Amino acid sequence: MPVLTLDELREHARQRLPGPVWDFIEGGSGDEHTLRAGEAAYRELCLRPRVLVDVADPDCALELLGTPLASPFGVAPMAYHRLVHPQGETATAEGTARAGALLVVGMFASRPLEDIASAGGPRWLQVYWLRRRDALAGLVDRAEAAGFGALMLTVDAPQVARRRRDVRNAFALPADVTAVNLDPGLTERTHRATAGSSGIEAHAREQFDPTLTWDDLSWLRERTRLPLVLKGVLTAEDARIAVECGVDALVVSNHGGRQLDRAVPALQALPEVVASVPESCPVLIDGGVRSGADAAIALALGARAVLVGRPVLWGLAHAGAEGVGQVLGLLRSELLETMALSGCPSLAGLGPTAVSRRPPLRDHPWPPSHGEPSRTASTTSGGLR
Ligand SMILES: Cc1cc2nc3c(=O)[nH]c(=O)nc-3n(C[C@H](O)[C@H](O)[C@H](O)COP(=O)(O)O)c2cc1C
Numbered sequence: 001m002p003v004l005t006l007d008e009l010r011e012h013a014r015q016r017l018p019g020p021v022w023d024f025i026e027g028g029s030g031d032e033h034t035l036r037a038g039e040a041a042y043r044e045l046c047l048r049p050r051v052l053v054d055v056a057d058p059d060c061a062l063e064l065l066g067t068p069l070a071s072p073f074g075v076a077p078m079a080y081h082r083l084v085h086p087q088g089e090t091a092t093a094e095g096t097a098r099a100g101a102l103l104v105v106g107m108f109a110s111r112p113l114e115d116i117a118s119a120g121g122p123r124w125l126q127v128y129w130l131r132r133r134d135a136l137a138g139l140v141d142r143a144e145a146a147g148f149g150a151l152m153l154t155v156d157a158p159q160v161a162r163r164r165r166d167v168r169n170a171f172a173l174p175a176d177v178t179a180v181n182l183d184p185g186l187t188e189r190t191h192r193a194t195a196g197s198s199g200i201e202a203h204a205r206e207q208f209d210p211t212l213t214w215d216d217l218s219w220l221r222e223r224t225r226l227p228l229v230l231k232g233v234l235t236a237e238d239a240r241i242a243v244e245c246g247v248d249a250l251v252v253s254n255h256g257g258r259q260l261d262r263a264v265p266a267l268q269a270l271p272e273v274v275a276s277v278p279e280s281c282p283v284l285i286d287g288g289v290r291s292g293a294d295a296a297i298a299l300a301l302g303a304r305a306v307l308v309g310r311p312v313l314w315g316l317a318h319a320g321a322e323g324v325g326q327v328l329g330l331l332r333s334e335l336l337e338t339m340a341l342s343g344c345p346s347l348a349g350l351g352p353t354a355v356s357r358r359p360p361l362r363d364h365p366w367p368p369s370h371g372e373p374s375r376t377a378s379t380t381s382g383g384l385r
């Protein structure tokens with residue numbers, strides 16, 4: 001029986017994985033308010049389809065920071081794929097490469113960067129700011145040598161938030177799952193939970209450098225010739241500073257509800273971030289994207305691409321590389337169908353006028369004013385960008 005929805009894959013994965021691993025993946029921080037709100041934000045919006053547009057050949061290919069992609073989907077950086085499949089990130093890389101999507105490999109990947117790279121396909125590397133700056137520098141050099149196309153610094157995690165599911169489960173990594181790209185001294189703590197703290201949280205407290213500020217970014221900027229992407233920006237203020245600091249792209253993200261609980265849903269933050277950076281600075285989004293229609297909404301509100309987290313791990317747990325390919329293939333075909341049925345055959349045609357709020361809010365001008373009526377759906381008027 002073919003898998004028709006991401007929800008079906010989620011159920012397959014839930015049945016296959018041990019409870020504490022499932023909780024680590026699915027869970028969020030605090031009351032999990034932001035986790036729930038991230039998905040719900042997409043349900044608050046509707047599409048405004050245009051009709052009588054030639055949609056015989058919808059196209060969702062694009063180029064992102066010089067990286068050609070068959071679709072505007074990427075795999076969000078996630079630690080330890082071997083928790084859900086023995087081949088871990090190499091299987092994820094194979095499935096992602098086959099789908100022509102972007103893979104953002106996490107600093108805490110459980111397979112060597114060079115093995116992941118050998119699957120081919122577009123790939124970027126995500127890093128955290130470690131106290132051990134030499135370890136960070138070594139990883140950046142390896143990423144460049146292995147053909148990674150950009151460096152993504154996650155900035156919403158000066159410490160790992162308390163995730164109660166992991167504390168209750170005394171979650172720690174099994175001995176055979178480890179962050180193999182870092183030296184063992186740096187990762188040893190992830191295998192031991194203590195009362196009141198998961199191994200992950202305790203490790204991050206020891207290794208992540210919470211003193212990181214904008215002033216430090218220049219070190220990384222000068223260290224690499226790769227484009228620099230900041231992940232975890234949720235305000236116009238920070239987006240503007242990032243651009244001033246020479247950042248090349250942003251990911252609007254609340255870490256899938258795993259860091260600051262009560263943080264604004266990424267979709268809600270997207271328009272202000274898009275409006276505050278130049279066109280030359282692509283804005284990506286992640287958190288709660290579960291269908292091609294969700295992706296279409298994010299793209300219409302100015303995201304250049306959409307990263308997907310947990311669903312990729314569901315696919316990986318279910319069927320390895322094949323399952324990852326299923327997730328990304330399903331999302332791409334749903335997006336193309338949404339574009340065709342909305343009268344937006346190109347990504348450029350997907351603008352803010354393709355979306356409306358439900359119910360209409362009285363305190364904002366919404367839907368945006370359309371100016372002169374257009375005979376094509378490819379209008380970008382509307383004032384959100
Ligand atoms: C199991 C797991 C591990 C993650 N590890 C990282 C990580 O190492 N670095 C990072 O920047 N984000 C990490 N994230 C956050 C994702 O990159 C992304 O922001 C989030 O999962 C998007 O939400 P979604 O899962 O609803 O798509 C992780 C998320 C999950 C679920």
Ligand SMILES: CCCCCCC(=O)C(=O)O
Pocket residue numbers: 079108157160190199200201203204255258
């Ligand atoms: C012990 C290393 C920290 C991994 C953090 C992974 C992560 O970001 C997550 O959300 O989980």
